[in-house]
Amino acid sequence: GVLGDTKPHVDTCYKSGGLYYLYDVSRRGGQTGHYHGGQMLPDAAIETRNYAISTVAMYDADNNWNTANQASGVDAHVYSAKVYDYLRYTFGLNSFNGNGASMSSLVDRPIFSDGSICRNNSFWDSIQVNYCLGGNSFPLPDSGSLDVVAHEWGHAVTQNASQRELRSCLGRQTRDLCYQYESGALNEAFSDWLGTAVQHYYYGESNWTIGEGIFFVRDLENPLNPALERVFVDGEIYDLRQPDTYLGDRYLDYNPSNCAPPANDNCGVHRNSGVPNKMFYLLSQGGEHPVSKIKVQPITIETAIQIAYTANMIFWSNYATFSEGRNGMIEAAIYLGYSLNSNEVYQIKNAWAAVGIGTIPEIAVSATPSEGGIVSGGGKHEWGKSITVTTTPNPGYIFHNWTEDGNVVSTSSSYTFTVDDARTLIANFDPIPEISATPASYDFGSYHIGETSSYQTFTLTNDGLDLLDINSVSITGADVSEFTIYTDSCAGLSMDTNVSCIIQVEFSPTSEGLKNAVLSISSNDPHTPVLEVPLSGTGINDLPVVDPGGPYSVFVGQVIILNASGSYDPDGSIALYNWDIDNDGIFDYISPSPTQNHIYTQPGTYIITLQVTDNFGATNAGTTTALIAPDTVPPTGTIVINDRAPYTNNAIVTLSLECNDSSSGCSQMQFSNDNTNWSTPEAYLTIKTWTLSVGNGTK
Numbered sequence: 177g178v179l180g181d182t183k184p185h186v187d188t189c190y191k192s193g194g195l196y197y198l199y200d201v202s203r204r205g206g207q208t209g210h211y212h213g214g215q216m217l218p219d220a221a222i223e224t225r226n227y228a229i230s231t232v233a234m235y236d237a238d239n240n241w242n243t244a245n246q247a248s249g250v251d252a253h254v255y256s257a258k259v260y261d262y263l264r265y266t267f268g269l270n271s272f273n274g275n276g277a278s279m280s281s282l283v284d285r286p287i288f289s290d291g292s293i294c295r296n297n298s299f300w301d302s303i304q305v306n307y308c309l310g311g312n313s314f315p316l317p318d319s320g321s322l323d324v325v326a327h328e329w330g331h332a333v334t335q336n337a338s339q340r341e342l343r344s345c346l347g348r349q350t351r352d353l354c355y356q357y358e359s360g361a362l363n364e365a366f367s368d369w370l371g372t373a374v375q376h377y378y379y380g381e382s383n384w385t386i387g388e389g390i391f392f393v394r395d396l397e398n399p400l401n402p403a404l405e406r407v408f409v410d411g412e413i414y415d416l417r418q419p420d421t422y423l424g425d426r427y428l429d430y431n432p433s434n435c436a437p438p439a440n441d442n443c444g445v446h447r448n449s450g451v452p453n454k455m456f457y458l459l460s461q462g463g464e465h466p467v468s469k470i471k472v473q474p475i476t477i478e479t480a481i482q483i484a485y486t487a488n489m490i491f492w493s494n495y496a497t498f499s500e501g502r503n504g505m506i507e508a509a510i511y512l513g514y515s516l517n518s519n520e521v522y523q524i525k526n527a528w529a530a531v532g533i534g535t536i537p538e539i540a541v542s543a544t545p546s547e548g549g550i551v552s553g554g555g556k557h558e559w560g561k562s563i564t565v566t567t568t569p570n571p572g573y574i575f576h577n578w579t580e581d582g583n584v585v586s587t588s589s590s591y592t593f594t595v596d597d598a599r600t601l602i603a604n605f606d607p608i609p610e611i612s613a614t615p616a617s618y619d620f621g622s623y624h625i626g627e628t629s630s631y632q633t634f635t636l637t638n639d640g641l642d643l644l645d646i647n648s649v650s651i652t653g654a655d656v657s658e659f660t661i662y663t664d665s666c667a668g669l670s671m672d673t674n675v676s677c678i679i680q681v682e683f684s685p686t687s688e689g690l691k692n693a694v695l696s697i698s699s700n701d702p703h704t705p706v707l708e709v710p711l712s713g714t715g716i717n718d719l720p721v722v723d724p725g726g727p728y729s730v731f732v733g734q735v736i737i738l739n740a741s742g743s744y745d746p747d748g749s750i751a752l753y754n755w756d757i758d759n760d761g762i763f764d765y766i767s768p769s770p771t772q773n774h775i776y777t778q779p780g781t782y783i784i785t786l787q788v789t790d791n792f793g794a795t796n797a798g799t800t801t802a803l804i805a806p807d808t809v810p811p812t813g814t815i816v817i818n819d820r821a822p823y824t825n826n827a828i829v830t831l832s833l834e835c836n837d838s839s840s841g842c843s844q845m846q847f848s849n850d851n852t853n854w855s856t857p858e859a860y861l862t863i864k865t866w867t868l869s870v871g872n873g874t875k
Contacts, residue, residue, distance in 0.1 A: 177251040178320035179389060186254055187212075187222070188239055196239040197232070198224035198253045203260055205276065212261060215270045220278040222260060224253035227285045234283075245284075248317045252281040252307055255325035262326070262374050263333070267485050272332035279329070280304035283319055296391050296409060298324055300331040311410045314391040321390040322378065323371035330367030334488055343494040346437060351494070356437040357430070358497045360445030365452035366488050368396060372456075373481040384457055394418065396457040399450030400425060418450020421467045422498060422532030427451070451531050452501060456480060458527045465530035471558055472526045479520060483508045502528040517596055522560025529559075537598040541565050548573040548605025557595045564592040565601060572641040573605040574702050609671075610640030611701045613709045620683035620713035624747045625792045631662040631680040634709060636697060638671040645670050645700040649679055651711070653693035658685050659711050666697065685715025688792060717792045720745040724786035726800030731807045732779050733840035738786075741770040745790040752789040757802075759783040776804040811837035817875070824868075831864040849875070 177183060187200035187210055200222035201207065203214025223233050226249055234249045241250050256279050263269040270276045285308050288294050289301075294308035298318040305328040307319040318324040335352040345354035353363040368386055375383055384397040395401040399418035407414045419427035428444030435443040458465065460481075462474030483505055490511065491504035505524050514520040529536045541554035553565035567589050569575050578586040579602050585591065591601070614635045623629050638644035649667045651659050663680035671677065685691060695709040723742030730736045740753050755765040755772050759782070765772045776782065782804065787797040813835035818824055835842035842860045849869040868875045 177254075178247040178316045183241075183250055183254045185210075186239075186241060186250060187257060188236075188241075189221070189233075190239075195235040195237060197235045198249055199233040200253070200257055203257070212257075214260065214264065214276075216260075216276040216278070220271070220276055222253065222256050222279045224249045224256070224281045224283065226283055230282060248283040248307060248319045249281075251317075252283050252305070252319035252325060255319070255322050256281055256305070256329065258322065258378060259326050259329045259374060262377055263329075266373075266377070266482070269333065269337060272329055273336035277336075279332075281307065281319070283307045283317065284309055298328050300328050300335070302335065305329060305332070313409050316390045318387065318390055321387050323368075323375045323383075324387050324390065325371075326374035327367040327371035327386065330370035331363065333370070334363055334366055338489045338492075340492070340494050345494060346442075353488070353492060353496060354494050355445055356442040357435075357444070357495075358448070358501075359492075359495045360437075360442050361448040362452060362488075362492065362496055362498070362501050364445050364449035365456065366484060368394060368449065368453055369456045369481055369484055372396060373477055376477050382461070384461075394450070394453065396453040397461070399454055418447050418453065420450055420454040420465070420531060422451050424467060424532065451498060451533070455527045455531045455533070456484065458530055459523055468530050468532065470526060470530035470536055472530055473519065473523050473560070475520050475523050483512060483520065483524065486512055498528075498533045502533050517560075517594075519560055522558075522596075525559040537595050539563065539565065539595065539598070540600045541567075541603065542601075543567065543603045543605060545605065549575060549603060551603045554601075559595055561595045562592060563595055564590050565603075566590045567603040569605055571639065572607060572610060574608045576604040576606050578603055607641035608703070609638050609642045609644035609699070609701050611644055611646075611697065611699050611704055611707050612637050612639050613695075613697070613707055615709075617710040618681075618712070620711070622714040622716050623683060623685055625685050625688060625715050625717050626747070627684065629683040629713070631682045634679045634681065634695060635676050636666050636671075636679065636707075637676040638673055640701070641673060643670055643672060643700075644675075646677070647698040647700070648696075649698075650696050651681070651693050652696045653711075655691035655693050658691040658713065658715070659683055659693045659695075661695075681711065683711075683713040685713060688715045688717045688794070690714050717790070717794045718745070718747045719794050719796045720748075720750050720788045720790040722786055722788045722796045722798035724784060724798050724800040726784065726802065728784075728800065728802040729805070730776070730802070731805045731840040732777060733775060733807060733843050736774050736776065736802055736804075738772040738774060738784065739770065740786055740788065743770065743786070743788050745788075745794075748791045750788045751791045754787040754789070756785040756787075757782065759785055759799075763787070776802065779804045779806040807837075807840040809837070809839055811835050811842050813842070827868045827870060829866055829868055831866050833860075833862050833864060835860060 187202045188196045189199040189201055190196050202210040203212045203216050204218060205215045226234050260271060260279060271279060282304050285294050285306050295311035296314050297308040299306050307317050310316045338351050340351040342349045342351055353359045355363055371386060385392055386394040393416055399420045404416040407416050417426050419425055423429060428447045430443045437443055458472040459475060460477035462472050464471045486508035487504040491507045506521055509521050509524060525534060528534045536556050536558050538556050539554045541551040543549050543551050547570060549567050549569040551567045553563060557563050567575055575589045577584045578591045580599060618632050620629045646666045646669045649664050660682045662682045666677040666679055669677055681695060691713050693711045695711055697707040721744050723740060725739040728736050738755060743750055753767055753770055754763040757764050757774050782802045784800050784802055785797060787795055789795045816832040818829050844857045845860045846855045846857045847866060848854045
């Protein structure tokens with residue numbers, strides 16, 4: 177090829193004389209050699225000729241096709257075959273006319289039919305595709321670019337394969353998209369789309385320029401590409417930039433009454449094709465148009481070219497405008513099985529709207545009444561886009577529903593839908609009552625347990641625009657028993673706008689610590705059906721005053737009476753007296769009585785701890801001392817046997833006992849018949865049964 181690339185497979189024909197010709201019959205119907213599945217007519221072929229010997233196909237003796245003057249022909253021949261296969265397998269189109277006609281190319285053409293120089297150009301002349309010679313600035317011919325070859329065969333398809341009626345255009349009867357004005361620009365654009373699609377099909381590349389590597393002439397992605405602004409061609413400077421927006425920058429605006437073809441490139445067929453070219457790029461690849469800022473979601477180039485081809489063949493008329501081009505593609509998509517609300521149709525509309533043909537829908541939103549609330553989400557949105565319109569009611573109103581043409585479309589304040597047309601949505605609001613409380617919360621501060629605070633007044637007001645009905649007033653929450661409604665002028669009341677009532681609440685703690693509750697007001701306010709006013713207060717408990725009495729002083733074994741009656745509680749009463757009589761950390765006596773008896777058995781000075789607990793659980797402790805003196809004076813007493821009987825005949829007798837002790841008193845006793853052997857000590861009693869020793873005599 178002209179780029180020095182090797183074509184691994186060239187379909188040629190061997191004829192007598194030992195020559196091979198660029199004459200491909202392998203795509204005829206029924207051919208099995210080099211099978212391509214073609215359906216060309218029995219006498220049809222893909223044929224490539226050189227202008228120098230235009231009566232026969234180009235030929236070569238060894239079928240290697242490796243000389244410089246053959247390169248343009250090899251490219252045109254191989255690429256034409258690729259176009260045939262693409263048309264056949266993508267659209268089911270048998271050659272450019274749908275009837276299996278021959279596809280002829282003429283390369284290295286030096287002049288046009290009018291004798292003018294033919295350089296860096298290519299064209300379909302209704303019979304064959306012609307490729308001019310390269311020029312000085314760009315020496316390679318267009319046949320070296322697959323997208324250009326497919327572009328020219330695209331013109332042949334547009335002219336010959338469509339279902340358009342025969343109409344007069346530029347002095348001849350044709351089914352072509354008339355090559356002038358917007359229909360001519362559509363003609364050019366479709367060929368650019370086909371060239372790009374064929375190149376993408378074979379090479380899998382996302383290439384959106386035409387003629388790159390040979391002579392870069394157009395950019396579908398960026399028609400205004402700065403690289404096209406000053407193109408030097410054989411001493412001349414050309415601005416090849418195209419508009420990307422209808423009537424936008426570089427658009428050749430014309431009035432059909434004063435722009436007669438062929439003036440101004442048949443009134444802008446090449447330049448203005450930038451508008452549908454940008455559309456096709458956005459439809460295939462997706463993106464945001466730099467001017468309109470409309471976003472398009474991609475449907476892939478494969479889907480886009482199928483729809484465009486169908487539109488060209490069936491739905492575009494001979495003099496189709498850009499607007500008709502848009503509508504025809506929508507019809508084509510539906511014809512191919514896509515629904516009117518399909519993503520493909522939506523994106524067709526978005527892509528055309530992005531370049532200024534057609535519009536995207538306007539979503540108008542408003543509030544009724546206007547002061548009822550704030551609405552958002554309206555404006556222009558792309559077709560098929562999921563949008564959400566929202567509303568926020570103003571004070572005194574509640575959102576009711578969204579309506580369109582009097583019909584309810586949503587009862588949610590956030591309404592999400594797919595944009596499928598322009599819409600006028602109304603957010604409807606209803607006046608409502610609105611309850612408020614002053615103060616909105618209250619802390620009563622600190623009060624002693626059992627003490628009652630002064631009441632706090634809460635004012636309820638209807639701030640809304642409708643009648644407020646107070647259903648009930650109550651105290652709820654964790655510490656409901658600590659708070660009391662003192663006065664309630666609100667429950668059961670119906671209040672008009674700006675009317676108020678009062679509730680008074682008291683705090684009376686029953687235990688120590690922070691207390692929390694809620695003043696709950698039930699009403700017909702739809703926003704706040706139960707108004708909750710937080711209440712708090714702190715119960716406090718003063719410590720009891722402890723007085724353990726003493727100091728105490730007794731003898732060992734003598735009863736000590738501990739007396740804490742001097743203890744008291746400033747805000748209650750003392751419930752328990754806990755005595756630790758030996759300071760070991762363990763309470764020896766726990767009693768509700770302030771007095772406690774105790775006997776120490778060992779002398780010494782003892783620290784006594786008293787802990788008192790009040791009726792709310794508060795405790796306090798204090799200490800005193802007890803001096804326990806030793807008992808050194810023995811007790812005295814008498815023993816009487818059998819009530820002083822002079823004698824007894826029974827050894828078992830009754831002893832009457834009397835014991836006296838001036839210090840600690842008598843506590844134990846033990847007995848002996850011989851003043852040597854003593855009984856086990858036992859508690860002192862005044863009567864004792866005893867057994868005397870055996871035998872007669874004094875005992």
